[in-house]
Amino acid sequence: MSFSSRELFARLIKCEAGGEGIDGMKAVATVVMNRVHASYGEYLRTGQGDLRKVIFQPSQFTCVMSKVYGEVNPQTIWATPPEQIHYDVADWALSGNKLPGIGECLWYYNPLAHRAAIYFPQAAQVNL
Template sequence: MNKIFMKAIFITILVSSYTIFPAIENAQINDDLQVADNAKYKKSDIHKKEADSLESRFIKSEDKNLLARLVHAEAKGEPFAGKVAVATVVLNRVQHKQFPDTIKEVIYQKNAFEPVMNGSIHEPANKESYEAVEEALQEQGKDNELLYFYNPKTATSQWIFSRKVVKKIGNHSFAI
């Protein structure tokens, strides 16, 4: 009985640790086997293979920390809703086909965020920034069209002003 119990635990651990890999596009598929659309992924980021959305449980702690530091640097002095919206923009970019596939790649994309360029990304995040990241992760899909944000009083890029603003929170405009 003890052997059976141990085998059951081993099999449970083994099965739960497997990742479902996307179907190979050119593979021959039997009539009985259909590939769901959600089995195809933008790239091979392990977190995207694990879940259809970026859920909190699938985000590495170092990615949450990086995102919280960006939120802290970008939205210091902004209302909590503005901090959540900043984190949401990053998460939406990860999911969008025109942007990189990981939080780190989105944040460090060339010229994407001022705190990366001026070094303030390296300052520690406060508790409210971490809470904003968690809320943005839990509210995925709520504002999934938001891909950009800027402060109209300080922005210098004419291109950013061409984006359609769909929400204003504090000093930031959020756009698509």
């Protein structure tokens, strides 16, 4: 089954940030759209302003990978149908909206996630 770009985007938002609340979902949507509109570097070269190309760029989103660390990935955009809130966030981002404070960021991570300190030791020391 072929999904529209909007449907894929809503599915990605749910899969990547469905448990992060509205601001978390909008943050992910903002970053994805920043990659779509990047005027330089890797995302311009690979995405070329195309949302589908950004979503399916290899090794960018675990929700698009059929295997993660050699294991079958049960949580993918194909196995996780979106709800109305995910379509609403996708439409919000597709309309050009951005979450304040995200700016032109091209990556995201949750500094409160238990694994964040492994990759970002300074995050463990931030008093949030």
